[in-house]
Amino acid sequence: MTVTAVLVSHDGERWLPRVLAGLARQTRRPDATWAVDTGSADASPALLRDAVGADRLLVEAPTTPYAAAVRAALDADAATTGADGDDWIWLLHDDSAPAPDALEALLAAAERYPDASLLTPKLREWPSLRRLLEIGVTVSGTAKRETGLERGEYDQGQHDRVREVLAGNTAGLLVRRRVLDEIGLDPALGVFAADLDLGWRAAHAGLRTLAVPAAVVFHAEAAHRGQRTGPWTARPRRAERTGQIRTVLANCSPAALPFVYLRLVLGTLLRALGFLLVRAPGDAWDEAAAALGVGLRPWRVVASRRRRRRTRTVSAREVRPLLPSLWLPYRRGWDSLGDLVSELWHLAREGLARRSQERSWAWGLVAGVALLAAAALAGRDLLAGALTGGVVAGGALLPAPADVGTWWSAIGQQPVAAWLLPAAAVATLLLGSPGLLVHLVLVLAVPLATFAALRFFRQLLGPGVAWWAALAYGLTLGVSGAVGSGQLGTLVAGIVLPLLGRSALGMLPFAAPEQRRRAVWRVAAWLALTTAFAPSAWLLAVLVTLVALGIGLRHGAVRAVLPVLVPVVMTPLLLLPWVGTRLETPGLLLLEAGLPTPYAGLDALEVLTGRVGDGAPAWWGLGIAVAALVVLLRADTRVYVAWCWAFGGLALVLAGVLTRVAVTVPGTGETLVPTPTYPLLVAQAALICAAALGGDGARRQITGASFGWRQPVAAVIVLGAVASPLAAAVWWVSGQATEDLRIDPRDPVPAYMTQISQAQDGYDVLVLHPVDESGVGWTVRRGAGVRLGLESAALATPYDTGTARAVVDLLTDGGPDAVGALVAQGVGYVYAAPPAPRRVVATLDATSGLAPASAPQRRAAAWQLEGAGTAERPHERVPELPWLLLGQGLAVVAVVVLAAPGRRSASTETETAR
Known part of the structure; x- marks a missing residue:
C-alpha cells in the first residue's frame, strides 16, 4: 500500500529538526513526503527544503488554514504521482515527532483491520516523552475535548488496546485519501478542532476510526500551549473553544440542537465565572468571547450543518456510543471541586500545624478567645434580645426587617443607600436574617x-x-x-x-x-x-x-x-x-x-x-x-x-x-x-x-x-x-456601650393594621405618639414602617407638606376636611400610642369621618377613616436603576478580578519546567 506523508509547518524551527529526523528513521518510510510551509519567518523553509527537496515544498500565505495547506499538498501529489482513493495519507505537524516504528505500526493495524479508514497513534507529551496526551479523542456535550486520560498520566501500557474512537489528532493521523477527498478537513476550523470534526463526520459517513497504541508520536502541542505565533493561534484558548463549539453545533443531531445550544450558553457562563473565581480573567474572557463569536453568527452553523448533511449516511444514534456520557463534564467538575477543597483542607491543616508550634500563635489564640468572650459579656443584653426575637433600635439605628428579601427588593426598585447591597449579601449568608447581621456587628465590632x-x-x-x-x-x-x-x-x-x-x-x-x-x-x-x-x-x-x-x-x-x-x-x-x-x-x-x-x-x-x-x-x-x-x-x-x-x-x-x-x-x-x-x-x-x-x-x-x-x-x-x-x-465589658439601645420584640402598632396596610393601598397608619405633657409627634407608617436600610429611600423622597397640614388640622380643629385630605394621601387608620393624650383622644372621638377601631394596648386609642382604601399608593420607579446596577456589577467584577493574584498560564509553566 502507498503512503504519502504531509507535513505542515509554521515557524517550527525549534521542533523541525527532531521531526524530520524521526521521519528519516522510520522503519517503514513513506513513499512520498510533501511539506507545506505557511509563511514562516524563521528557518523552517530552509530545513524543509533540505529534507524533502525544493520540488516537494509548497509555500503558502500565513493566513492559510491547516485544511487548505493539506489540500494543497494532496492536489500537488495527485498531479505528480496520480491519486488512488485507497492510498494512505500520513498527516504530521511540525511539532509532532514520530517514533521510528510509528508508521509501521499504523500500517500493520491497517492490514489487520481493513474496514478502518482513519488510524490514530498514541500521543505522548514532548519533551517529557512519558506522559500521555491522547489515544483517540471525543467531545462532550459542553464542547470539551475528552481524552479519557487523567491529567499528567504516565504511559505504563495501561491503554495499549486497539479500540474504536470518534476521532484522532492530525498530529500523526493515518487516513485514506478518499476520506480527505470526499469528507475533508473544514477550513473554517483553522488549527483547532479540525480533527474532531473530521472524525465525527467520518463516523456519520459509516467509517471507522481506530486508536493504535503501538504507534507512538511525541507532540509538543505548541499551538495549544501558546508557543506558536500566527493569525490562527493569536488567542489559542479562544480559537480552540470556538472550534470545539462550532464542531458540536455543526454535528449534533437536529433534535438535540436546541438543548445543546442552551447547554453551551449556560456552561460558558459557569466556566467563565469559574475562571474568574480561580483568578484567570484572560481565560474567562476567551471562554465568553468564543461562545459569543459562534452564537452571534448562527448562519455559519446552519451552513456547516448543510454541508455535513451531504455525507451523512448513518443516524446520530449509531454514532452516540463514541461520544462521552451526558454527565461526564459535571462529574469531572465535581471531582475538580472536591480536589480543590481537599487541597485547601490540607493546606489549612499544614498551616495550623506550623502555627501550633509557634508560641506567639498559641498566645494569640488565647487572646482571641478571651476577646470573643469579653464581647459576649459586653453585648449580653443584645445577645439575650436576639435569642428572644427582639428587635434592636436606637439612635441612628432603625429596626431591621424580618427577612433579607425586603432588602433585595428595595435594591432593585428604590434609590437606597450603597451599603445595603453588601449588607444584603452578608445577611443572605446569615440565614437571610438582617437582624442577626445587626446584632453581630454591634456585639463583634470590637x-x-x-x-x-x-x-x-x-x-x-x-x-x-x-x-x-x-x-x-x-x-x-x-x-x-x-x-x-x-x-x-x-x-x-x-x-x-x-x-x-x-x-x-x-x-x-x-x-x-x-x-x-x-x-x-x-x-x-x-x-x-x-x-x-x-x-x-x-x-x-x-x-x-x-x-x-x-x-x-x-x-x-x-x-x-x-x-x-x-x-x-x-x-x-x-x-x-x-x-x-x-x-x-x-x-x-x-x-x-x-x-x-x-x-x-x-x-x-x-x-x-x-x-x-x-x-x-x-x-x-x-x-x-x-x-x-x-x-x-x-x-x-x-x-x-x-x-x-x-x-x-x-x-x-x-x-x-x-x-x-x-x-x-x-x-x-x-x-x-x-x-x-x-x-x-x-x-x-x-x-x-x-x-x-x-x-x-x-x-x-x-x-x-x-x-x-x-x-x-x-x-x-x-x-x-x-x-x-x-x-x-x-x-x-461592663455593658455600658449598648445600654442606650432598646430591644423591644413588640410592634407598637396593632398587627391587624400592619397586615391590612401591607396588603392593600390606602390603609397607611397615622401614628401619634406623645412627645411631652402637651406635645404630640406623628408619623405616617406604610406596612411595617420604615426599616433599616429603607430609610435612605424615604429620606430622599420629598417631604409631603399636604399630609403635614392635614394632620395639624385634624389635631387642632378635628374637621372633616382634614379626614378627606388624609384619605386622599392614602391614610386609613389613626393610632394613638400609649399613653394617648386625653385631649387628642377627645378631639378625634368628636371628629366626623373617624370611626373607633380596636386598640389592644392599654391607654392606646385607634380610629378608622371613612373612605379608606380609595387612594392608590404611588409606586415610584427609577427607570435608570437597572442600568446603574448593571454598570455597578461589571465594575465590581472587574475590580475583584484585578485585585486577585494572577494565575500562570500553562505555557509559562511549561517553559519554566524546561
Whole structure:
C-alpha cells in the first residue's frame, strides 16, 4: 500500500529538526513526503527544503488554514504521482515527532483491520516523552475535548488496546485519501478542532476510526500551549473553544440542537465565572468571547450543518456510543471541586500545624478567645434580645426587617443607600436574617476591628506592640459611643479601616510591581466598601490623593504616584446606583448608614480621643494621645510618627470642614449638620499608629542607656498608654456601650393594621405618639414602617407638606376636611400610642369621618377613616436603576478580578519546567 506523508509547518524551527529526523528513521518510510510551509519567518523553509527537496515544498500565505495547506499538498501529489482513493495519507505537524516504528505500526493495524479508514497513534507529551496526551479523542456535550486520560498520566501500557474512537489528532493521523477527498478537513476550523470534526463526520459517513497504541508520536502541542505565533493561534484558548463549539453545533443531531445550544450558553457562563473565581480573567474572557463569536453568527452553523448533511449516511444514534456520557463534564467538575477543597483542607491543616508550634500563635489564640468572650459579656443584653426575637433600635439605628428579601427588593426598585447591597449579601449568608447581621456587628465590632488592626500592625511592628495597638484601636471603636448611638456605618467602616490601610501599604514604592498593581485594586475595593457605609471616607481619600500628587510633583515622580488616582476614580463606579440616584440631592451623599445623626458639638478632648457619641469619659484616652506626642522626640522613628500625625491632622481638617456643611434632608424637610464620626475615628487610629511606631523598640534604647530622667518619664508614659485601653476594656465589658439601645420584640402598632396596610393601598397608619405633657409627634407608617436600610429611600423622597397640614388640622380643629385630605394621601387608620393624650383622644372621638377601631394596648386609642382604601399608593420607579446596577456589577467584577493574584498560564509553566 502507498503512503504519502504531509507535513505542515509554521515557524517550527525549534521542533523541525527532531521531526524530520524521526521521519528519516522510520522503519517503514513513506513513499512520498510533501511539506507545506505557511509563511514562516524563521528557518523552517530552509530545513524543509533540505529534507524533502525544493520540488516537494509548497509555500503558502500565513493566513492559510491547516485544511487548505493539506489540500494543497494532496492536489500537488495527485498531479505528480496520480491519486488512488485507497492510498494512505500520513498527516504530521511540525511539532509532532514520530517514533521510528510509528508508521509501521499504523500500517500493520491497517492490514489487520481493513474496514478502518482513519488510524490514530498514541500521543505522548514532548519533551517529557512519558506522559500521555491522547489515544483517540471525543467531545462532550459542553464542547470539551475528552481524552479519557487523567491529567499528567504516565504511559505504563495501561491503554495499549486497539479500540474504536470518534476521532484522532492530525498530529500523526493515518487516513485514506478518499476520506480527505470526499469528507475533508473544514477550513473554517483553522488549527483547532479540525480533527474532531473530521472524525465525527467520518463516523456519520459509516467509517471507522481506530486508536493504535503501538504507534507512538511525541507532540509538543505548541499551538495549544501558546508557543506558536500566527493569525490562527493569536488567542489559542479562544480559537480552540470556538472550534470545539462550532464542531458540536455543526454535528449534533437536529433534535438535540436546541438543548445543546442552551447547554453551551449556560456552561460558558459557569466556566467563565469559574475562571474568574480561580483568578484567570484572560481565560474567562476567551471562554465568553468564543461562545459569543459562534452564537452571534448562527448562519455559519446552519451552513456547516448543510454541508455535513451531504455525507451523512448513518443516524446520530449509531454514532452516540463514541461520544462521552451526558454527565461526564459535571462529574469531572465535581471531582475538580472536591480536589480543590481537599487541597485547601490540607493546606489549612499544614498551616495550623506550623502555627501550633509557634508560641506567639498559641498566645494569640488565647487572646482571641478571651476577646470573643469579653464581647459576649459586653453585648449580653443584645445577645439575650436576639435569642428572644427582639428587635434592636436606637439612635441612628432603625429596626431591621424580618427577612433579607425586603432588602433585595428595595435594591432593585428604590434609590437606597450603597451599603445595603453588601449588607444584603452578608445577611443572605446569615440565614437571610438582617437582624442577626445587626446584632453581630454591634456585639463583634470590637473583636473584628481588633483582628483587622492586628493584620495591619503586624506589617509594621513587633508582636507585643502590635497587639497593644490592635487592642487600643478595637476598644476605641467600642468606647467611642458609636455602638450606643447605633451608628452602623461608623462601626463597619471602622472594621474595614485597618484592611484598607494594609492594602495601601502594598502601594508604597518599595513593593514589587505586581504587588503594587494588585494593591491598587484592593484599595479601590476596600475604599468603595468603606465609602458605602461612611461616605466621608472618599473625601478623605481625595485629600490624601491630592497630597500624594503634590509630593510626587515636587519630587518629579508624578508617574510613580498616579496609581493613587485609581481608587478615587473607581469608587463612584463601584457605587454607581447610589451616586446616580443622588445627583439631584448631593447633600445626602454625606450621610452615613442609618438615620442622620446631627452634630451636637464636641470639645477638644472628645475630638482628640475619638469620642463621637455618649461613650466612655474622654480623659480616659489621654494616655494614647500623650504617648503619640512624646514619641516625636525619638529621632530614629520621628519621620514615620510625623506622617501619622499629618494623616491624623488631615482627617481632623476634613472633620472641621464637614461641621460647616449643612445638609437638607428632603424626606423630613430639616436642615442639619451631620456628625463627622469617620474622620474622627481615623484621626484616633493615626494617633494609635504614631504611638505604636514610636514605642516599638524603645525599650531596648531606654534600658541600654545610663539611668536618668528618661526611664521614669518613659515608665509614666507607658503606664498611661496601657491604662487607656485597659480602662476602655473595663467600661466596654461592663455593658455600658449598648445600654442606650432598646430591644423591644413588640410592634407598637396593632398587627391587624400592619397586615391590612401591607396588603392593600390606602390603609397607611397615622401614628401619634406623645412627645411631652402637651406635645404630640406623628408619623405616617406604610406596612411595617420604615426599616433599616429603607430609610435612605424615604429620606430622599420629598417631604409631603399636604399630609403635614392635614394632620395639624385634624389635631387642632378635628374637621372633616382634614379626614378627606388624609384619605386622599392614602391614610386609613389613626393610632394613638400609649399613653394617648386625653385631649387628642377627645378631639378625634368628636371628629366626623373617624370611626373607633380596636386598640389592644392599654391607654392606646385607634380610629378608622371613612373612605379608606380609595387612594392608590404611588409606586415610584427609577427607570435608570437597572442600568446603574448593571454598570455597578461589571465594575465590581472587574475590580475583584484585578485585585486577585494572577494565575500562570500553562505555557509559562511549561517553559519554566524546561
